[in-house]
Amino acid sequence: MASIAVVYFSGYGHTKKVAEAVAAGAAQVEGAKVDVVAVDAEGNVSDEQFATLDAADAIIFGAPTYMGGVPWQFKKFADASSKRWYVRSWADKIAGGFTNSASLNGDKATTMNWLVTFAMQHGMVWVGANILPANSSKAQRDDLNRMGSFTGLFTQADSDQPADVVPPKGDLATAEAYGKRVAGFAGKR
Numbered sequence: 001m002a003s004i005a006v007v008y009f010s011g012y013g014h015t016k017k018v019a020e021a022v023a024a025g026a027a028q029v030e031g032a033k034v035d036v037v038a039v040d041a042e043g044n045v046s047d048e049q050f051a052t053l054d055a056a057d058a059i060i061f062g063a064p065t066y067m068g069g070v071p072w073q074f075k076k077f078a079d080a081s082s083k084r085w086y087v088r089s090w091a092d093k094i095a096g097g098f099t100n101s102a103s104l105n106g107d108k109a110t111t112m113n114w115l116v117t118f119a120m121q122h123g124m125v126w127v128g129a130n131i132l133p134a135n136s137s138k139a140q141r142d143d144l145n146r147m148g149s150f151t152g153l154f155t156q157a158d159s160d161q162p163a164d165v166v167p168p169k170g171d172l173a174t175a176e177a178y179g180k181r182v183a184g185f186a187g188k189r
């Protein structure tokens with residue numbers, strides 16, 4: 001049985017919604033055990049939550065893009081993981097990542113590139129996305145991969161809308177597909 005952990009920070013609930021969709025997708029893989037770990041408002045993750053990450057075959061990291069990068073709470077969690085870095089306890093785990101922001105671009109790529117670097121620091125094996133982008137003149141807001149990302153999962157939430165409205169359903173479906181893809185690799189280890 002493959003175990004997948006989704007660890008994320010969300011200030012206002014939008015990234016939480018994406019995390020839940022990623023987890024739901026991962027759970028679609030037969031035999032998958034999925035845990036969701038929220039970094040709290042002070043950037044803390046409990047010892048028990050860290051133990052969940054330690055036990056996982058795959059860890060999917062998620063954060064909104066704030067000021068072109070991860071929020072300080074997620075960085076605090078990442079820095080706290082350095083004890084694992086030192087003993088290489090996350091090395092060779094499968095990794096993936098997602099970021100959500102208000103703008104269509106919003107410098108999400110900077111956040112994603114940092115998430116990749118974070119996973120590489122741990123010696124993890126990164127899984128990108130594999131859905132052709134919806135970028136033709138016929139593309140719709142609810143299409144899969146309307147953000148056109150391959151390094152991981154990008155989603156977008158209009159700045160004036162609450163988390164029960166955005167990200168739109170196509171982004172959440174993309175999140176499910178990405179979670180399922182990463183979980184599939186975890187099961188092959």
Ligand SMILES: Cc1cc2nc3c(=O)[nH]c(=O)nc-3n(C[C@H](O)[C@H](O)[C@H](O)COP(=O)(O)O)c2cc1C
Nearest residue numbers: 010011012013014015064066067068101102103106
């Ligand atoms: C401090 C701060 C910085 C932000 N910086 C960006 C940014 O660089 N690019 C962007 O597109 N949106 C930016 N946003 C908007 C958030 O990414 C967006 O509202 C997102 O949906 C918030 O996710 P959350 O509800 O999980 O916190 C910022 C929001 C905050 C509060």
